Amino acid sequence: MTLFYRINQGHQNPFFDRVMPYVTEFDHWKFWLLGAWLVWFFLGGKKTRITLGLLLLLVGLLDYTNSFFFKHLFARLRPCNALPDVRLFWPCPRSFSFPSNHAANVCGGVFFLSFIYRRWIPGLIFIALLVGYSRVYVGEHYPLDVAGGALLGAFGAMGMLLIRRQVLKWWEVEPPSAE
Numbered sequence: 001m002t003l004f005y006r007i008n009q010g011h012q013n014p015f016f017d018r019v020m021p022y023v024t025e026f027d028h029w030k031f032w033l034l035g036a037w038l039v040w041f042f043l044g045g046k047k048t049r050i051t052l053g054l055l056l057l058l059v060g061l062l063d064y065t066n067s068f069f070f071k072h073l074f075a076r077l078r079p080c081n082a083l084p085d086v087r088l089f090w091p092c093p094r095s096f097s098f099p100s101n102h103a104a105n106v107c108g109g110v111f112f113l114s115f116i117y118r119r120w121i122p123g124l125i126f127i128a129l130l131v132g133y134s135r136v137y138v139g140e141h142y143p144l145d146v147a148g149g150a151l152l153g154a155f156g157a158m159g160m161l162l163i164r165r166q167v168l169k170w171w172e173v174e175p176p177s178a179e
Contacts, residue, residue: 103149
């Protein structure tokens with residue numbers, strides 16, 4: 001609880017009070033992300049299209065399994081429903097807290113893309129850390145919820161990377177290896 005309160009209340013400042021709610025709210029980013037995905041999809045080659053299709057599948061599977069299985073399995077109340085004096089920026093959600101969907105989805109995508117586009121790793125990690133931090137800052141998740149979501153995303157990304165490798169072999173996108 002100490003780390004939660006340190007982030008949620010101890011780090012408060014006017015700049016973060018404006019930026020963190022913006023960072024954490026998917027509605028602010030969905031059209032930018034969709035536009036970037038579409039441009040990248042149509043300008044990229046076959047390998048890029050496969051990667052982007054699997055990225056969508058990964059995020060969709062993470063979101064669905066987390067929302068309808070893991071959150072109900074653990075049934076952990078959100079800090080705003082369980083603790084006093086939580087700083088909130090909007091009404092407290094009624095859904096469960098562990099693991100964080102935002103963290104699972106973002107970290108799943110970040111881990112997946114980081115293994116494919118290695119030069120993007122610093123920027124991708126920054127995005128994952130920023131989103132995770134924002135979830136605690138706005139009072140919707142405990143730090144452990146974010147860590148659990150990141151772990152779930154990492155496992156999902158590893159699985160999707162294995163699927164990607166197989167799909168690229170099946171569709172002969174990569175040259176055959178000399179073994």
